[in-house]
Amino acid sequence: MESNDGGSNGQKTIRVKILDWYILKRYLLTFSVMLMLFVPIGIMANLAEQVGKIIDNNAPLEEVLVYYGNFTIYIGSLLFPIFLFLSVIFFTSKLANNTEIVAILSSGVSFNRFLRPYFIGASIIAALMFFMVMFIVPHASKEILRNIWLRRRIRMTHFVLWDLVIEFTRTLILVRAL
Numbered sequence: 001m002e003s004n005d006g007g008s009n010g011q012k013t014i015r016v017k018i019l020d021w022y023i024l025k026r027y028l029l030t031f032s033v034m035l036m037l038f039v040p041i042g043i044m045a046n047l048a049e050q051v052g053k054i055i056d057n058n059a060p061l062e063e064v065l066v067y068y069g070n071f072t073i074y075i076g077s078l079l080f081p082i083f084l085f086l087s088v089i090f091f092t093s094k095l096a097n098n099t100e101i102v103a104i105l106s107s108g109v110s111f112n113r114f115l116r117p118y119f120i121g122a123s124i125i126a127a128l129m130f131f132m133v134m135f136i137v138p139h140a141s142k143e144i145l146r147n148i149w150l151r152r153r154i155r156m157t158h159f160v161l162w163d164l165v166i167e168f169t170r171t172l173i174l175v176r177a178l
Contacts, residue, residue, distance in 0.1 A: 023117035
């Protein structure tokens with residue numbers, strides 16, 4: 001992976017080889033497929049829970065679609081870490097089942113070298129997660145909590161609870177950002 005570029009200062013350049021692209025592509029694809037399969041399940045569970053409030057308050061379709069668009073971002077950010085872990089387990093077990101790991105390590109590739117695409121993929125997903133948590137998710141969370149049709153028929157004592165939920169969400173976002 002590292003080679004001397006022939007310069008006089010002896011700098012090393014890092015090249016991504018075919019093996020790296022293969023592992024990285026399959027790793028990110030597995031992560032994406034898991035995310036695309038399980039986020040709709042979370043949306044359906046929330047829809048089943050909220051359908052009564054939607055119908056009782058005659059919520060406009062546009063508001064409901066905006067709510068679930070923001071909810072998709074929120075639930076996706078919550079599920080990123082677990083799907084990162086599960087995609088590593090699932091993809092690596094598929095490689096081991098096909099004896100690809102044995103072939104890679106037997107060909108002289110060190111274990112640390114074998115793990116490099118995993119670290120690259122995790123870094124890409126971590127950067128995406130950082131961007132989402134810092135810029136996209138707080139806006140989506142605020143929009144979720146602002147939906148009038150969710151709060152329209154709640155007694156006044158529950159508004160104190162809503163304020164606590166908003167503060168708790170802000171605290172979680174700040175803690176996750178650290």
